[in-house]
Amino acid sequence: MDQGFLAGQLLIAMPGISDPRFERAVILICAHDDEHAMGLAVNRPVEGLSVPDLLERLDIQSEIRARPDLVLIGGPVERERGFVLHTADYHSEHSIELGNGYTLTATRDVLEALAQAGPHPRRALLALGYAGWGSGQLENEIKENVWLVCDADDTLIFGADHAAKWTRALAKLGIDPQFLSSTAGRA
Template sequence: MEGGFLSGQMLIAMPGIGDPRFERSLVLLCAHDHDHAMGIAVNRPIEGLTVPDLLERLEIKADADLDEDLVLLGGPVEMERGFVVHTDDYHAEHSLDLGGGLSLTTTREVLEAMGRRDPQPRRAILTLGYAGWGAGQLEREIRQNVWLTVEADEALVFDGDYDTKWARALGKLGIDPQFLSAEAGQA
């Protein structure tokens, strides 16, 4: 956590977050500084929209046999804009290094790479939209116990078991989700 910022970390939404768009969300923070924060939810699949479907709609030729991975809803901001989180074995000119072996790319080039056999990222997820926070907003939400933070890892970011990612992220912190409450207490 460089300079108190959380880029490359994951946010775990606490029960009772008060915003159904983020209920049980797991968000990879791609950028965080004094002025803003930006992240991608990694556990909110868009039912019925697969990566091959989206590539076909964008008229991107796929030479490789693509898995029927679902496209994810990265967040409520600019939901028509695509983001690819991928392993850092693939690098495009405008890729953003997130640390921990992860990168973010928003160019068509990475979509074309996903459709090829080689070179392409070893692992990747395609999302539409992102989550954003203004100056100091995320820090306030963390102080208000809206979010917990945890180290990102490939299993949490890339695996397709979306229903268990939130609970597994809590488990990395030693927290059993069945013991969490949406109600705040006072000591």
Template sequence: MARPGPASEGWLGGQILIAMPSMDDPRFARSVICLCAHSPEGAMGIVLNRTIENLTFDDLLKQLEVTPIPPQRRIRLHAGGPVEGGRGFVLHTEDWSSEGSLSIEGGFALTASVDILKAIAGGDGPRQGLLALGYAGWGPGQLESEIAGNAWLSVSPDEAILFTEEDQDAKWRRALAKLKVDPLLLVGTAGRA
């Protein structure tokens, strides 16, 4: 089966989802999500603006027995979403990949193997990246229904939104600004023509 096409064909893989101000699910309020995969089977993404403060990259490397410690490079840890919170994913630039890396539209990739952590700790690996614990997931038709219900906006990704270290609200506002949208002017209901 062929991979679904780009957003213009109805699939949003590689796009950034921005929660509307009316999002009433506290797990996703004011969230910015990189949608890594989207097909008829569902969707999977990584929340970009929820950092983990009580666990460091060094702590994680110790737990996984990855050397060197201290590492030559570090990346920030994020709460990637409410699904499988103990599973790690590195969202990164596509200049590095391994056999299990998933290519994402727009020049990015997602890797879930410890090889990428070893490469980063050793001073190599991708130019930019973030480590997410968990992910956001949607079943068949669920994301499309939420978008139709005015829960999400989408915008093309860029490295600044994906990898810049900012607080939750600043990244959300910057993602909306990319659409030239003032969050104070957004309404929480969808209209029909």
């Protein structure tokens, strides 16, 4: 598998996924190589925690009215760690380019930029935690029909209708979820 093979792509959980933390999940793959894969769920809001609330808790003074977007649960690993997934129009020395116009920054500077009138990302989401896979684990899960893969787009990543993202991602592949089965076979 090529270095960065799935980076910038979306994973869509299949029905019947054995881990309830990923039921109906849509995950943007941020890094993928021979040794690991890392991604952020883009459709799992933390109920009652918005970006302005989090900025206030972190004592980041806002010059502008921050969008009331909900903070997301990026995945079950390191839930106390924050990540900002944003458009590539903003870049700091700590940012990692994901390709397809997306960038990941995990430092306070991007949070401060979101609260200021100066340069900041056009679109962003804040996630706590991430999803991670060891060497070959994600590839095996895809072979076992745990995940489907589709191209990412701004609506699926940054849209506010989190409940509809799973269905929209499937529709992007031409799949109606009512015709999906939680069991798979081999021909």
